[in-house]
Amino acid sequence: xxxxxxxxxxxxxxxxxxxxxxxxxxxxxxxxxxxxxxxxxxxxxxxxxxxxxxxxxxxxxxxxxxxxxxxxxxxxxxxxxxxxxxxxxxxxxxxxxxxxxxxxxxxxxxxxxxxxxxxxxxxxxxxxxxxxxxxxxxxxxxxxxxxxxxxxxxxxxxxxxxxxxxxxxxxxxxxxxxxxxxxxxxxxx
Amino acid sequence: xxxxxxxxxxxxxxxxxxxxxxxxxxxxxxxxxxxxxxxxxxxxxxxxxxxxxxxxxxxxxxxxxxxxxxxxxxxxxxxxxxxxxxxxxxxxxxxxxxxxxxxxxxxxx
Numbered sequence: 479x480x481x482x483x484x485x486x487x488x489x490x491x492x493x494x495x496x497x498x499x500x501x502x503x504x505x506x507x508x509x510x511x512x513x514x515x516x517x518x519x520x521x522x523x524x525x526x527x528x529x530x531x532x533x534x535x536x537x538x539x540x541x542x543x544x545x546x547x548x549x550x551x552x553x554x555x556x557x558x559x560x561x562x563x564x565x566x567x568x569x570x571x572x573x574x575x576x577x578x579x580x581x582x583x584x585x586x587x588x589x590x591x592x593x594x595x596x597x598x599x600x601x602x603x604x605x606x607x608x609x610x611x612x613x614x615x616x617x618x619x620x621x622x623x624x625x626x627x628x629x630x631x632x633x634x635x636x637x638x639x640x641x642x643x644x645x646x647x648x649x650x651x652x653x654x655x656x657x658x659x660x661x662x663x664x665x666x667x
Numbered sequence: 668x669x670x671x672x673x674x675x676x677x678x679x680x681x682x683x684x685x686x687x688x689x690x691x692x693x694x695x696x697x698x699x700x701x702x703x704x705x706x707x708x709x710x711x712x713x714x715x716x717x718x719x720x721x722x723x724x725x726x727x728x729x730x731x732x733x734x735x736x737x738x739x740x741x742x743x744x745x746x747x748x749x750x751x752x753x754x755x756x757x758x759x760x761x762x763x764x765x766x767x768x769x770x771x772x773x774x775x776x
């Protein structure tokens with residue numbers, strides 16, 4: 479997994495899961511990729527990392543992925559966007575490893591003849607990233623850390639598998655996944 | 668995450684009987700199981716191999732994993748499974764050398 483996983487699924491889609499050593503996302507690379515003389519619009523979405531969560535200061539975020547499956551899912555998502563809207567080109571990149579607060583963790587660009595299609599396709603891709611692409615983010619606080627959970631994933635899972643209560647014996651879904659040094663929480667969590 | 672060569676991951680699930688004897692009686696399949704994020708924290712492993720009777724489903728595999736790693740119960744209510752890099756229902760029947768991934772709630776973006 480030393481090198482970037484790059485797939486050009488349908489030759490007009492650029493999909494990159496960026497390894498930790500890659501540094502900040504080169505946004506221009508993806509915008510330029512979707513630039514097309516036939517396009518009247520390029521829509522982009524940049525997801526950036528926040529500095530606070532429920533009042534806790536976020537020190538950094540760490541991303542990991544099931545890289546081969548994430549790459550496949552992203553290719554499928556781009557194909558779905560292409561099937562739903564007349565887009566010209568789509569590019570999506572997601573960083574792995576430590577991402578500093580305020581930096582871009584994910585970037586999507588889509589071009590189309592008209593802006594509505596470009597914006598719809600761009601939104602579809604980022605919404606699907608949140609719901610179905612196997613990438614995980616751990617938020618690191620000054621006094622603990624937690625694996626985040628996307629609401630979009632949980633909602634879709636519930637629709638597919640049924641309510642969580644159907645699977646018995648499970649412990650409370652929160653609480654235990656949060657690891658915080660007790661002595662330093664000051665009642666914040 | 669994938670430093671280990673494919674055929675050397677820890678095998679669990681063949682403790683009950685002599686594996687070679689068992690194999691003569693009923694065909695066994697070998698499944699690679701991957702753990703990510705919270706699932707890896709809970710099991711302490713990134714991947715293991717599991718021996719299952721031929722015809723086993725992903726649910727059977729999950730049951731075995733919950734016995735082997737009771738901590739996984741914590742995410743059983745919120746996780747999903749992927750088989751060979753595609754989401755799959757628990758009813759899916761497994762084949763030899765399948766790769767089953769435990770997918771805790773994702774949080775990309």
